[in-house]
Amino acid sequence: MTTTLRLGTPGMPGGPAVTSTSVTVTVDGHEVEVPVGSTILEAAEKAGRRIPTLCHHPDLPDVGVCRICVVEVTGQRALQASCAYPITTPIEIQTYSRRVRQARQTIVDLMLAEHCGSCQTCGRNGNCELQDLAAEYGSDHFRFGQRTEPTRLFDTFGPSIRRDMNKCVHCLRCIRTCAELQGVGALGVIGRGDSTTMSPYLTLPISDVVCINCGQCINRCPTGALQEVDNTDDVWRAIEDPTKHVVIQTAPAPRAAMGEEFGLPPGTPVTWQLNSALRELGFDKVFDTNFSADLTIIEEGTELLVRLYENLVLGDHGRPVPQFTSCSPGWIKYLEHKYPEFAPNLSSCKSPQQMFGALIKTWYAQKNGLDPADVVSVSLMPCTAKKFEAHRPEMTDSGFPDVDVSLTTRELGRMIRELGIRLPDLPESDFDDPFGTASGSGVIFGATGGVMEAALRTVVELVTGGKVEDLFDHADITPVRGFEETRYAEITLPDTLGPVPPLLAHLVPDWDWLRGVTLKLAVVHGTANAQKVMEDIKAGGRFSECHFIEFMACPGGCLGGGGQPIPTSKEIRSARAKAIYGEDARYGETGRVRKSHENPAVLRVYEEFLTDGPCGHTSHHLLHTTYTPRGAFIATPSMTVPATTNATTNAPTNGGAR
Amino acid sequence: MTLATIEAEQGLRAALALDPAGVVATIRESGMKGRGGAGFPTGLKWQLAAEAVAPDGVRYVVCNADEGEPGTFKDRVLLAELPDLVFEGMTIGGYAIGSHEGICYLRGEYVYLLADLEACLERRRAAGLLGPDVAGSGFAFDITIHLGSGAYVCGEETALIESLEGRRGEPRNRPPFPVVSGFRGAPTVVNNVETFAWAAAILARGADWFAHIGTDRSTGPKLLSVSGDVQRPGVYEFPLGVSIAEVIEAAGGHDAKAAIVGGAAGTCVPARDFGRAISYEDVSTGGAVIVVGPWRDLLEVAENLQWFFANESCGQCTPCRVGNVKLLEGIRALRRGELTVQQLEDMVSLGQTMRIASKCGLGQAAPNVLLSIIENYRSEVLGHIPVGAR
């Protein structure tokens, strides 16, 4: 295994006992009371003092390695790292003595001496914590020199993540993110002294290890050392090519966060202005991924009901329960590596991105008399793993890649800025038909619990024949909302159920077997939490009794995705969630549909194209997929996906190449 | 050597006749400070560990036999010649703090001692000096040996614990200290090999005997590893407070120009200061005295030592990982006559920051030798700077 660090305050079990008592700290002469065990950093914040930090990140356990946050603690010879010093007795600290200022400046100057890379050409120019520190604390020249020749690894393999270790400041945030927050452990520290570096297992390229492409490490990297693979050129080239018909689908999570790329406070939705920006950019059509989210709900909800029927009534254990959601490609790859034996539990549904892509290359092209070879399907996603997903060889069932280029929120932000337009000032405009209409259920896919809530709104109505509002006010299924690590909920179905609706009549004879049944559901976000739940299932714990579990690889769900604007924190993610639930509520207030099975555009697809219904033959061919076991430590070589080449060449690919 | 004259198991028997608090009190009264370098009072360390909350009643005694400091080899001699005394001291420590498990962390390069040490433990078990009922007292204690894998930093007690736990040997933040939360989160005493040997001696001969040797604040005898430009390098025993001159004299170092006391992490004492005392209150050392002959270039010595630190830094914290490389580059530039006075000042300021801002003792001590050379040989150092750059 890759060596990982011991994290957090070492040995907390034997550390200061957690009590409600508080302790007095004197910060630069001002007394503040803080709970015992608070860090000096927290105490200083309470006293209104900002201490610079670098390796500290609010989502991660502290390791105290960059040393930029050092302060004086009266009575101690050495300075102390304020982020990693738990206060247990009254102490007096000074945050800006001469020694502290000299140390900070020296440390910043050392970081600059070690760093190799020029700001002007860096993707993080203007949003870099090293730049900020240099501006605030560094000296006016490179006191300890500057590296001009790159000497460290620049790893561009794989379709999602780019690592330039020349820009690394050794804060270990990526390693803690991957190991602690995500429970993946794809990265570790190798070497000593000057040659210390962050590296994937066995110094393999990132694409050959268990990395799930979630991009959470990118979101927490203070510098440009970790970035997404930039595909903006591919999109520009397609747009500039007059023979190409370029369409884009936008997912709800980036729309709730794109404003941040333009200086708006987190949680300011810019959905409708973004549509105008995309038309300005030159996209031929602008579609709403929520449409295919609704379609996913119909397919996945149907699959769930059929699976439950086959498993519980017909005793077919080849269809194991619980059913796991499959829209998070980070989660999918994680399962393929670590729990491949549970692949049959995964819904066979493609993610909304891929379903949409498949329809664009088939139904949409046919309807509009377009040669699918000339259609370039672009997606705006909150996610770096979506790039990997788009490159999966099985995502080409129509004979063409479902999605040609998957852009992150950050990349599209750059493209719009390049255009010289200020997004917030643009007029609002709507999505294009025939996929224009979406429901509020599609919107909430962007937040953890959203897929579950959307599925329930539909499943409950399909089964009871009644209204979900009879069970939950305004159809807000609040038990599955929130940010707790895992949420568990039970919903008991009524004793009288409706007839099987015509859409599903060919799959299940009746609902008698569901009368009074208590559906057990769980929602999980962040891969470390997914690991806990999977271990519980393996051990036969309470999650093994669930019927349906929503898994999202990223903390907070897609709104906390690895392609979202930087920085990230719990507060920022909650603000984005508010924007998303607000948009769903607006659907209700403005009389638009909020349930996937009421989305007229989706129903039309089943009438015109997927005529053998949900989970029917056509749908199975185009909208469902299969999964591949991968190595637990190293990706099976045959499964590594080659780097992005020219995504716009758009040649038909060999669909079965695996 | 005094330690060779201590009667076998006399200290252990004396300890078991006392209650654990009595053993701690005896060590406190002896005034002994740790022999590994940092000089923390051993009795206080044991007391803190004994008093610390141990969730499952588990505490550990760890013998630091990683001896990686350049110029230090006294622990190797002790382990080779008097292993029983060291293990006896660990057993006494275990009894004092309420621990039943001792671990000896042996430097990887000392693997050739491993078979003898294991045999010694086996003998002690057979003799009832280790095991479920130590010397018929009802106290249970046993010792295992863990082999290190060649990183200097693993001698630092928290890195040593990380390494014991199977991770990369990287120092932890303190607090919490190992006495509160060490190996596997349990209260842990980490002491030097020599510290344990003297602990056994103190129990055998009494706290007073020890306290009357040395100075008020540096009690007892100390083993010193004397090396470098001397005729008779080796391990010597002196009472603390001995002058540097006496030590060099004993080992046959003539016309020495300087002495690096404390090894790579120590300080460079010029000949004019050889009257200074080796003690915790004056020139402190874990045991190394490296004598520098008159023909040597001190900057070359400094370059070697800085190179050592640049390579041995665990690499986690900025001041040490980058600072050592920058000091090394600076020394090289100085020796080539390419450094300016301003750059020399920057190096001094960097060294000062490393001393107070590094995460562990390695980075904190790494600039010591260089800074003491710049301080003590200022005109010689400035002589390397071209006139135009002064």
Ligand SMILES: Cc1cc2nc3c(=O)[nH]c(=O)nc-3n(C[C@H](O)[C@H](O)[C@H](O)COP(=O)(O)O)c2cc1C
């Ligand atoms: C880089 C570094 C290396 C060290 N190496 C050793 C060592 O090899 N042996 C040792 O006893 N102490 C070493 N120490 C000191 C230990 O951290 C610790 O203080 C000591 O083991 C405590 O024992 P004592 O109180 O008996 O001296 C080292 C410290 C540092 C910072």
Ligand code: SF4
């Ligand atoms: S992308 Fe995710 S899995 Fe891959 S290294 Fe980063 S945090 Fe780990």
Ligand code: SF4
């Ligand atoms: S790659 Fe980024 S997050 Fe990881 S250690 Fe380097 S600077 Fe920190």
Ligand code: SF4
């Ligand atoms: S001072 Fe050096 S050895 Fe110690 S923690 Fe920092 S980098 Fe590691």
Ligand code: FES
């Ligand atoms: S922010 Fe505290 S040491 Fe890095």
